[in-house]
Amino acid sequence: MTRLALIALAVIAALTALPAVAAEMTCRSDAGFANKLDTALKRAEIAYVGVGNVRPAGKLPAPPQPINLDPETGEIVPSSRPGPISADYLFTGTLHGAGGGFSVEDHPITLSIACAGLVCTQFPAVGGAPLEAHFILVERGDALTLDAGPCKGYSYSISTGQAEALIECATKGVCGPGEWAAFCDRQSYVPMQPCIQAGLLVRDPKTGRFVPAQR
Numbered sequence: 001m002t003r004l005a006l007i008a009l010a011v012i013a014a015l016t017a018l019p020a021v022a023a024e025m026t027c028r029s030d031a032g033f034a035n036k037l038d039t040a041l042k043r044a045e046i047a048y049v050g051v052g053n054v055r056p057a058g059k060l061p062a063p064p065q066p067i068n069l070d071p072e073t074g075e076i077v078p079s080s081r082p083g084p085i086s087a088d089y090l091f092t093g094t095l096h097g098a099g100g101g102f103s104v105e106d107h108p109i110t111l112s113i114a115c116a117g118l119v120c121t122q123f124p125a126v127g128g129a130p131l132e133a134h135f136i137l138v139e140r141g142d143a144l145t146l147d148a149g150p151c152k153g154y155s156y157s158i159s160t161g162q163a164e165a166l167i168e169c170a171t172k173g174v175c176g177p178g179e180w181a182a183f184c185d186r187q188s189y190v191p192m193q194p195c196i197q198a199g200l201l202v203r204d205p206k207t208g209r210f211v212p213a214q215r
Helices: 003-028 030-042 160-172 193-197
Strands: 047-056 085-097 100-113 131-140 143-149 201-203 210-212
Touching (some): 030 131, 030 160, 047 160, 085 143, 085 160
Parallel strands (some): 100 143
Antiparallel strands (some): 047 131, 085 100, 131 143, 201 210
């Protein structure tokens, strides 16, 4: 690789990798996942917490592609498929929303993925077992949509208490301090706005980190 290409690669890392990684960390974190539901509810969208699994309903389109680097010129090549790209999936499990919880089997959903710089989400459960996780699903038109974006739009690492808090949000139609308390109990450099607004996270002047407020 030429010296020019190496320099360009460093520029890509500086300009795109760090913001993309930050976005991925936010999306994968417990509070970031809960924020997906909170945002949907504040938009007055009909949202559900899905507890179950998803699998493709048929053949999948080509996934989105990240930006690239021309090895000859060292120039950044924009992605020809940044997304979002949607595919038909099937959800089996329980949907928790304003009407309570109800079970469905092979319910059609639209799953959407995208890229942010160098980070791309891939379609889940390709050629394997269904993906078992927690999902935020939103009604758009006649379809249920799982918008994964550039990060994974699902979580399989939340605790039982956090799952119960999410279900309470969906049932009430709003995430309040009581629900956010289950997600705002760890130190982080990532400012989770709902945690801050609820007075559950405060900035430590010595470290710059957000820490749980003394309660």
